[in-house]
Amino acid sequence: MSVFVRLQREAFDAANEIAALTRSRTDIGAVVTFTGICRADENGEPIAALNLEHYPEMAEAEIGRHIEAARQRWPLLGVTVIHRYGRIAPGEGIVLVVTASSRREAAFAAAEFLMDYLKTRAPFWKQVEKPGGKTGDKIWVDAKASDDTATERWEPASTKREAAN
Amino acid sequence: MKVRYFAWVRERVGKTEEDIDPPAGVATIGDLVAWLTGQGEGYAYAFENPNIVRSAIDKHHVRPDARIAGANEIAFFPPMTGG
Numbered sequence: 001m002s003v004f005v006r007l008q009r010e011a012f013d014a015a016n017e018i019a020a021l022t023r024s025r026t027d028i029g030a031v032v033t034f035t036g037i038c039r040a041d042e043n044g045e046p047i048a049a050l051n052l053e054h055y056p057e058m059a060e061a062e063i064g065r066h067i068e069a070a071r072q073r074w075p076l077l078g079v080t081v082i083h084r085y086g087r088i089a090p091g092e093g094i095v096l097v098v099t100a101s102s103r104r105e106a107a108f109a110a111a112e113f114l115m116d117y118l119k120t121r122a123p124f125w126k127q128v129e130k131p132g133g134k135t136g137d138k139i140w141v142d143a144k145a146s147d148d149t150a151t152e153r154w155e156p157a158s159t160k161r162e163a164a165n
Numbered sequence: 166m167k168v169r170y171f172a173w174v175r176e177r178v179g180k181t182e183e184d185i186d187p188p189a190g191v192a193t194i195g196d197l198v199a200w201l202t203g204q205g206e207g208y209a210y211a212f213e214n215p216n217i218v219r220s221a222i223d224k225h226h227v228r229p230d231a232r233i234a235g236a237n238e239i240a241f242f243p244p245m246t247g248g
Contacts, residue, residue, distance in 0.1 A: 036248055052247065053172050055240060058224040059247075083247060095248050115248060121226065123240075124247025125172035140173050143244035 001071055002078040002100075005063050007056060009086040012096050021078040021100050028077050030104040032111040034097045040090035042141065048131045050094070051138065052085040055123035059083065066117040070099075073113070074106035081114065083124060116151040166233070168201075170211070171242035174218055177211035178241075194220045195229035197239065211241070219244060 002021060006012075014033050022028050038050050067079050078100035088094055097114050101107040120143075130137035169182040191200050198215050201208045212218055220227055221240040233239060 053175075054247070055169070055171055055221075055224075055242065058221055058240065061224045062226075119248035120245060122247045123171065123221070123242060123245055125243060126246045127172070140243065141246045143246050147248075 001076055002080075003064075003067055004080040004082075005060060005067070006082045007054065007059055008082065008084060010084070012082045012084070012093055014093070014096055014098070017080050017082065017096060017098050021080050021098055025077070027102060028100045029102045030107040031098060031100045032104070032107040033099075034095075034111050034115050035093050036095040036115075038088045038090050038092050038094055042128050046131055047090065047128045049090070049129040050088045050141075051127040051129055052088060052094070053125045053127065054083070054085045058123045062122050063118065066114055066121065069117075070110045070113050074101065074110045076101050076106060076110055079110070079114070081118070083118070083122065085124065087129070113154055116147070116154060119147045120151045166236050167238045169238060169240040171240065173243055174211045174241045177207050179207045192232055192234070193229065194222070194227055194231045194233060194239070197233055198229070198241075217243065 014035055018031055018033060022031060040046060063081050067081065070076060070079065076099060080096065080098040082096040084094055095118060097111050099107045099110040099114070126141040128139045128141060166185060167182060168185050170178045170180065175181055187197060187200050191197050198212050198218070202212045218241050222231055222233065222236045223238055
């Protein structure tokens with residue numbers, strides 16, 4: 001399986017990443033991509049940008065572990081995960097997940113699985129920059145309980161909340 | 166051992182990382198949080214609700230009962246909001 005994980009400040013291009021993952025291969029029958037995009041509002045309030053802080057070494061390790069978990073669960077042929085950090089303006093991509101398989105079911109499911117884990121387990125933190133640009137106007141985004149619920153549906157009942165280890 | 170702080174935990178503590186040498190009785194992450202809380206106002210503020218702050222040992226998520234013996238790097242941070 002081809003695996004690409006990149007944490008980067010720069011923008012990404014989903015079409016390029018699909019091409020890189022599928023180039024010269026004829027066994028891939030399905031590619032699913034998810035792109036998370038910075039909105040111009042957070043909780044109904046306008047924002048100027050998001051600033052993402054991360055824990056680089058752990059983010060890479062954690063994403064790798066979830067890709068491995070996905071690979072054990074579904075017959076995947078390729079996975080690309082790109083997560084940006086730093087300042088991201090509305091309209092720009094924040095995160096990209098590309099999953100490839102011979103058939104669509106695995107590609108869809110693995111993409112959703114990876115995104116649910118990325119949101120709740122990958123060490124990234126979003127800070128909202130309010131319009132106007134004063135330093136004091138930066139606010140950390142609160143974690144959403146709905147994201148935890150989305151992640152828990154992948155875990156057997158007996159291991160809920162233990163899966164982090 | 167090295168301790169790293171991220172996001173608002175980092176802001177409240179006032180540092181990104183430090184080397185610490187906790188006393189012998191500090192055996193778990195929970196013990197370490199309790200000990201750090203007594204190290205100054207910033208720490209007390211960062212850990213005012215210890216159930217919120219998440220922790221990692223050597224780049225793995227851990228729970229408060231995780232033992233810290235042998236850890237190279239411990240990290241404290243808020244619930245994650247990436248993706």
